[in-house]
Amino acid sequence: MDQIIDIATEGRHLSRDRGFLKVSENGTEIGRTPLDQIAGVIVHAHGTTWSSSLLVELAERGAAVVLCGANHAPRSVLLPLEGHHAQGGRLRAQWQAKQPLIKQAWKQVIRTKVAMQASALAAMGESDAPLRMMLRRITSGDGTNIEAQAARYYWPRMMGEGFRRDTDAEGVNSLLNYGYTVLRAATARAVVASGLHPSIGLHHSNRGNAFALADDLMEPYRALVDCAARHLVTYNSPQVDLAAKQALARLIAADLPLGDGLTPVSVSLTKLATSLGQSFESGKLALALPRPPDGLIFRGLGR
Template sequence: MDRIVDIATDGRHLSRERGFLKVSENGTEIGRIALDDITAVISHAHGITWSSSLLGELADRGVPVVLCGTNHAPRSVLMPLNGHHAQGARMRAQWAVKTPLIKQAWKQIIVAKIAMQAAALEAVGEAHAPLVQMARKVTSGDTLNTEAQAARYYWPLMMNEGFRRDRDAPDINALLNYGYTVLRAATARAIVAAGLHPSIGVHHANRSNAFALADDLMEPFRPLVDCTVRGLAARNGEQVDTEAKQTLTRLISLDLPLGDGQTPVSVALCKLATSLGQSFEIGKLNLALPNPPDAVTLAGLGS
């Protein structure tokens, strides 16, 4: 069972006890969750204290600990040093991969993202055909910046005509920040578990971004957050409250079409990261990218 633990109340103490993460307040236990069920721990609160044994146990399980700012965007992510039994060889292959393969990988990721955006617009009754056409025009490395063209078309229809994506803005942008933080944490865990280094991106290459590869691989999954935020805002307003957080964290359990079956988002991320690592090693691209869920599922997210 994949679960995101969100710590949003000030002054809590987190510790390990017999295979559980225990949450205490003023010395009194107020809750616990099995460590093996945790996908990520996200903290938004002040005055949180952690036991070193808990952090060690989370690291052993590859569970990221994400510290967020007031805008619900991540400020710091704690990840383990070791991930996969073939980590050394896979990271060497990651460093040495040839540029043409990298460019083709980014093309496939962007095609998958735009296809998911098109499916999302179709599901909410907006015109999606232009995005379908854009997906067909993506070049190797997306040299024509079709991703940005698609975004300019997509956002006004997904949210509203005056919407602008701004990490530092409140309301809907804050909801998006939180949803993307959940997705980024799950992606980072999948990358480490696959033996890859999260700072070595396919496209994102900011020197200060320690999770460039996570930002790359989560791209096709972002429209799932967008649909959920749209539904939440219409039903419950734009505040990042407990209900909104719980709804967004459940996205990692959403089933997506992948291969011949249905796969939860958290598993789909692991398969994508693993397929990328294997592609680096053999020098031939074979990415396990998900297909969009059906329109009814997309339209129902967040509602």
């Protein structure tokens, strides 16, 4: 199963050693992980160093290297230039995709996101009826901005009346930052592996955002992070400690309904990105979007 490697202690050195990522301190090895099992490396600590050969090996496997600020939000993501055997043609198809297809794709992404939020609230014992009603009003391209309307209803019930989403704040906001960083790394990896370019988004289009498409495609999965963060605050602490990091990193292995079975989040992201690439090439939209899991899965996240 894919693993997330988190480097949070000062002065660590990362290198490649016979198929392993090796972590050393003052010349002494303190841990290693098979390179083939790594989905991403998240670096928080100052003074971290690494070998160029390690970065090349991670790139060849499509593993993202995420450099974070003090608030656990990503500041840089390193990804490989090559990701798919038909990358050139798929990139052209992505760039030339017609607006009606792009808007319909965004509609489906937002419908799935709001459905996930509704199911998450229901699993927490909160009323989900208003979000279910909003699902019916989502139009092509989400022209009426149901996403924002849903967020205004969702956040106070998920995190409490006084909650405000602030990437620079501590407590539960830092937990959300870390969880979204894990999710963003896994999504960016899936996007590149499918032959798409992460900076050409469906909806996110900030010129300074090199990972707009990753931010688009991770939207339906955010509720998993939200539930995990809520549980961590309730049963552990609001701090981004070792237990919290492990719980949030495990989210990429959570099973979601997709097709006729259950699929881990990391695999689901790959299927979604691949289906989008195929839709660009064919001109016919057919996205492999997950369905909300049952309440037991939501209630078990973060514990």
